[in-house]
Amino acid sequence: MKNFAVFVGTMTLQAVCLSVCLILVVVQCQVLDFTRELTPDDIYCGNLRCVAKSSLNNINIAIYDTTDEDNSVKLASISVFAPEVSVDPSKNNVIDATGNISKYDGVLNVWFLKDFDCLYGAFQCELDFFDINGQSGVIRENLTPATEENATIVYSLAQIATQLKKHSEETDKQLEALKQDNEVLKTVLDSILVKVSRIDGLLNSTLEKEQQLGTSCYRGMPHKSSRETFLLQEKLLALCDTETDGGGWTIIQRRVRGDVDFYRGWGDYKRGFGTPDTDFWIGNDIIHSLTSQGYNQLRIDLVYNETKFFAQYTNFIQADESSAYTITISGYSGNTYDSMSYHKGSKFSTFDRDNDQHPESCAKKYHGAWWYNGCYASNLNGAWADANDTGMGWYFNQTNHRNNVSFTEMKIRYISR
Numbered sequence: 001m002k003n004f005a006v007f008v009g010t011m012t013l014q015a016v017c018l019s020v021c022l023i024l025v026v027v028q029c030q031v032l033d034f035t036r037e038l039t040p041d042d043i044y045c046g047n048l049r050c051v052a053k054s055s056l057n058n059i060n061i062a063i064y065d066t067t068d069e070d071n072s073v074k075l076a077s078i079s080v081f082a083p084e085v086s087v088d089p090s091k092n093n094v095i096d097a098t099g100n101i102s103k104y105d106g107v108l109n110v111w112f113l114k115d116f117d118c119l120y121g122a123f124q125c126e127l128d129f130f131d132i133n134g135q136s137g138v139i140r141e142n143l144t145p146a147t148e149e150n151a152t153i154v155y156s157l158a159q160i161a162t163q164l165k166k167h168s169e170e171t172d173k174q175l176e177a178l179k180q181d182n183e184v185l186k187t188v189l190d191s192i193l194v195k196v197s198r199i200d201g202l203l204n205s206t207l208e209k210e211q212q213l214g215t216s217c218y219r220g221m222p223h224k225s226s227r228e229t230f231l232l233q234e235k236l237l238a239l240c241d242t243e244t245d246g247g248g249w250t251i252i253q254r255r256v257r258g259d260v261d262f263y264r265g266w267g268d269y270k271r272g273f274g275t276p277d278t279d280f281w282i283g284n285d286i287i288h289s290l291t292s293q294g295y296n297q298l299r300i301d302l303v304y305n306e307t308k309f310f311a312q313y314t315n316f317i318q319a320d321e322s323s324a325y326t327i328t329i330s331g332y333s334g335n336t337y338d339s340m341s342y343h344k345g346s347k348f349s350t351f352d353r354d355n356d357q358h359p360e361s362c363a364k365k366y367h368g369a370w371w372y373n374g375c376y377a378s379n380l381n382g383a384w385a386d387a388n389d390t391g392m393g394w395y396f397n398q399t400n401h402r403n404n405v406s407f408t409e410m411k412i413r414y415i416s417r
Helices: 002-028 115-120 148-209 266-271 284-291
Strands: 031-038 046-053 057-065 073-079 095-101 105-112 123-130 136-143 227-232 236-241 249-255 297-304 307-318 327-334 407-413
Touching (some): 031 123, 046 123, 073 095, 148 266, 249 284, 284 307, 284 407
Antiparallel strands (some): 046 105, 057 123, 227 236, 236 249, 249 407, 297 307
């Protein structure tokens, strides 16, 4: 019997220890987080936030104003039995409250309109719950007010932080607006510079040399140099190749220096850009006008790896703008691969006018402007000196990858019919 009594006593002690451990676990699983945040320069000067996390059964969360120790006031509460937040009617004009609650967690927020409450108020958050034995329990967390001096400092710092944040956001918006304005201005300025460059070219070259200039470019013409300027259609300063294959070539595209940007929009390619003493594109309207008047022989001179190549065509026609400057091309001869026939029947495309047959914009993808098909076998208006697919590309044989040239001239000549 003595041993049995010892055994029973031991078992009772183990049960007590187990119960104590369970109680400790339960207590440890009850978490109540009560915080205050100051929000000066907002509608509300600050807010209280009470967050409950529990492994037991939550019943009710409430926030009390304990500034007057002898007369605490329940500001707001929420219960699993009444999940709508309840606010003290006498405080409706000075506070606002939101919240939600479930069996295991809940949150209750209270916002204040009066600076006194934000700075000097004392508050308590209270969580009512049932433990595993069905007994009710309470956890409380308190927020004490700062001293008058410290509260003023904290509030002032919060005001400064809020103002800095607002100024930062406003500055970001202003910077973004300025960035957009700059992009618009850059576009306008680029357009103006194109026109100024063209006018300068006409004024500086045409006015100074007008008396010495010829008014035509034809095969077998007398000349003093291999490239001579002349007045095309009595108004446009143009460049004539006077020697290649008998001469008489009106140059419509020239790239020898890389000092002119060829990544341009539809309008620039329509009107033309650059001048005969630099790199240039004569303009799609001019090309259409000339090819419709019998200038249908096209020659393209290239330099690749310090070796000269050319491709020549007996039939080259460019349609007008309403047909997106579609080209007709045939009758190839030369010492390089025919990289233009791939583009026959294709419309002209720029980064702002996609007329190609590719799902993407070839002009954007390959940094150029051309009669793209899907996309190209030649790309002579690509980026200057680029070693990749965005450069001044040309296929030199059927199986070879596109290679980038260091010199290109496109020129047309009148054919007698």
